[in-house]
Amino acid sequence: MPLLTVTDLTKDFGGLRAVSHLSFDAEPGEILGLIGPNGAGKTTVFNLVTGFLRPTAGRILLAGRSVVGLRPHAITRRGIARTFQVVKPFPKLSVRENVTLAAFCHEAARRRAETLAAQVLERVGLQDKLDSRAADLTLGEQKRLEIARALATDPRLLLLDEPMGGLNPREVNAACVLVEQIRADGVSVILVEHVMKAIMRISNRIVVIHHGEKIADGPPGRVVNDPGVIAAYLGTRVV
Amino acid sequence: MTRGSAGAAVLVLVLAPPLLTSNPFLLHLTITVLLWTLLGAAWNLLGGFAGQVSFGHSTFFGVGAYTTMILYLKGGLAPWYGMVLGGMVAVLVSLPIGLICFRLRGPYFSLSTLAVAEIVRLVALNWEGLTNGPVGLLITTLPRVGWGGRTLDWESKAPFYYMIAVLALASMLATYRLSRARLGAYLLAIREDEDAAESVGIDTVRAKVLTLALSAFFTGLGGGFYGLYFRYVDPDAVFPIALSVEMVFIAVVGGLATVIGPVIGAVFLTTIGEMFRERFLVGHLIFYGLFMMLVIRYLPEGIWGGARRAWAKRP
Numbered sequence: 269m270p271l272l273t274v275t276d277l278t279k280d281f282g283g284l285r286a287v288s289h290l291s292f293d294a295e296p297g298e299i300l301g302l303i304g305p306n307g308a309g310k311t312t313v314f315n316l317v318t319g320f321l322r323p324t325a326g327r328i329l330l331a332g333r334s335v336v337g338l339r340p341h342a343i344t345r346r347g348i349a350r351t352f353q354v355v356k357p358f359p360k361l362s363v364r365e366n367v368t369l370a371a372f373c374h375e376a377a378r379r380r381a382e383t384l385a386a387q388v389l390e391r392v393g394l395q396d397k398l399d400s401r402a403a404d405l406t407l408g409e410q411k412r413l414e415i416a417r418a419l420a421t422d423p424r425l426l427l428l429d430e431p432m433g434g435l436n437p438r439e440v441n442a443a444c445v446l447v448e449q450i451r452a453d454g455v456s457v458i459l460v461e462h463v464m465k466a467i468m469r470i471s472n473r474i475v476v477i478h479h480g481e482k483i484a485d486g487p488p489g490r491v492v493n494d495p496g497v498i499a500a501y502l503g504t505r506v507v
Numbered sequence: 508m509t510r511g512s513a514g515a516a517v518l519v520l521v522l523a524p525p526l527l528t529s530n531p532f533l534l535h536l537t538i539t540v541l542l543w544t545l546l547g548a549a550w551n552l553l554g555g556f557a558g559q560v561s562f563g564h565s566t567f568f569g570v571g572a573y574t575t576m577i578l579y580l581k582g583g584l585a586p587w588y589g590m591v592l593g594g595m596v597a598v599l600v601s602l603p604i605g606l607i608c609f610r611l612r613g614p615y616f617s618l619s620t621l622a623v624a625e626i627v628r629l630v631a632l633n634w635e636g637l638t639n640g641p642v643g644l645l646i647t648t649l650p651r652v653g654w655g656g657r658t659l660d661w662e663s664k665a666p667f668y669y670m671i672a673v674l675a676l677a678s679m680l681a682t683y684r685l686s687r688a689r690l691g692a693y694l695l696a697i698r699e700d701e702d703a704a705e706s707v708g709i710d711t712v713r714a715k716v717l718t719l720a721l722s723a724f725f726t727g728l729g730g731g732f733y734g735l736y737f738r739y740v741d742p743d744a745v746f747p748i749a750l751s752v753e754m755v756f757i758a759v760v761g762g763l764a765t766v767i768g769p770v771i772g773a774v775f776l777t778t779i780g781e782m783f784r785e786r787f788l789v790g791h792l793i794f795y796g797l798f799m800m801l802v803i804r805y806l807p808e809g810i811w812g813g814a815r816r817a818w819a820k821r822p
Binding site for chain 2: 318320341342344345352359360361365368369372418420421
């Protein structure tokens with residue numbers, strides 16, 4: 269059974285249809301790339317799956333159980349964690365406190381939540397920044413902090429919204445290694461990303477959306493050569 | 508300093524004033540400061556920790572005051588019990604207000620609390636069967652309390668002083684406990700970023716409604732004490748916007764999300780208010796306002812927050 273099943277998902281904002289009859293699955297243990305031109309509806313899909321927006325129509329099942337209508341915190345507790353495209357750390361709190369708050373999700377005792385937070389921060393390579401204020405981190409570090417915070421909620425599925433945007437090539441490389449490590453630890457990942465080299469390298473499968481509709485779904489090598497995908501990104505020849 | 512000696516020091520500080528002076532003006536000033544401490548601390552639970560700026564806390568104050576007065580005048584229930592019930596009624600009133608107003612965020616939340624407070628004030632003004640309308644409610648005699656042949660002298664300030672001292676300490680203790688609890692951590696997360704707080708599994712609505720209830724409870728107790736102490740309430744005395752705003756000022760000037768802040772805010776604002784009133788018969792509020800602006804400009808973390816920072820930076 270797929271971990272996440274999205275069926276016929278539709279979202280209207282007034283007269284604008286941002287997501288239109290979108291269906292896709294995410295299998296356990298895979299990295300699923302979700303790509304499309306700017307404004308294609310990728311972030312809206314994330315907001316629908318994580319409960320920040322309510323779908324106009326369609327079904328979203330996590331391991332066979334519907335999560336439609338649940339508030340975001342309840343969906344997190346069911347096992348879907350996310351990061352934000354524009355980072356949203358708790359800026360005035362320390363790195364340790366940022367992640368401890370997330371560890372409280374399944375661990376009520378502060379001491380154990382803090383231990384868990386320290387372990388997760390080590391996994392993402394922020395073990396030297398425990399007592400820094402989140403606001404004082406570089407963008408790359410803040411993106412790692414967000415991933416750590418999401419991991420500390422012990423998710424089954426992790427939704428990463430452009431974790432590599434704005435990073436330098438070395439940081440992008442490190443982020444790829446991190447995402448592959450997360451998959452190896454048994455967490456499935458859906459990745460929205462514009463850094464094509466990265467997404468081609470680490471995705472098991474890619475779903476392409478354009479104007480809120482799915483236009484391709486398959487392994488990376490096949491998807492990039494799909495004429496529909498090329499047309500969506502580059503436009504069609506007029507003459 | 509150990510816990511025990513700190514407790515003893517607090518106890519001495521609390522017991523001392525009525526033993527040192529029987530000057531009614533000084534005791535009245537101390538009672539006023541402690542009442543404002545209680546109210547500032549109550550507001551601070553929600554405003555300081557969760558960053559939810561309410562301009563409508565006079566609602567809970569007035570509800571507490573009226574509950575105490577009405578239960579005593581119409582039901583004969585001693586006002587010190589009425590005070591606790593007043594806090595509980597304020598909690599009940601806070602629940603629907605929370606569920607409505609917490610749908611909004613930031614300035615919109617603040618404005619909605621202001622609107623609700625005005626509605627409640629107008630209801631109190633016009634529901635004459637319950638509140639006696641603009642005429643207000645007056646307690647002429649307080650119940651006799653005696654033990655071993657002695658009776659409590661309600662004309663002295665001492666019994667009121669001890670009552671409000673206990674309430675103010677309770678509110679500070681609650682603040683301290685909240686700052687150590689998981690809920691306190693959740694509130695800081697909500698203050699920092701509400702979406703991010705939801706995304707890590709925090710039920711933000713539940714956390715805010717719970718905190719509002721706690722804040723309303725202490726504010727309602729303060730209202731009940733006000734009724735008992737002044738023996739008179741009317742809608743303009745216990746439901747004005749100015750009261751809500753003063754609570755905000757005390758927490759902000761003292762230091763948001765701190766235990767000590769509201770005491771310092773209450774001391775400063777009460778004494779400075781009195782001082783300006785004495786010096787400048789006309790327009791004393793202008794100087795009061797100027798003082799507020801200076802504090803907010805130069806000590807954005809409040810007096811206690813600024814002092815703590817300076818202490819941490821000392822060479």
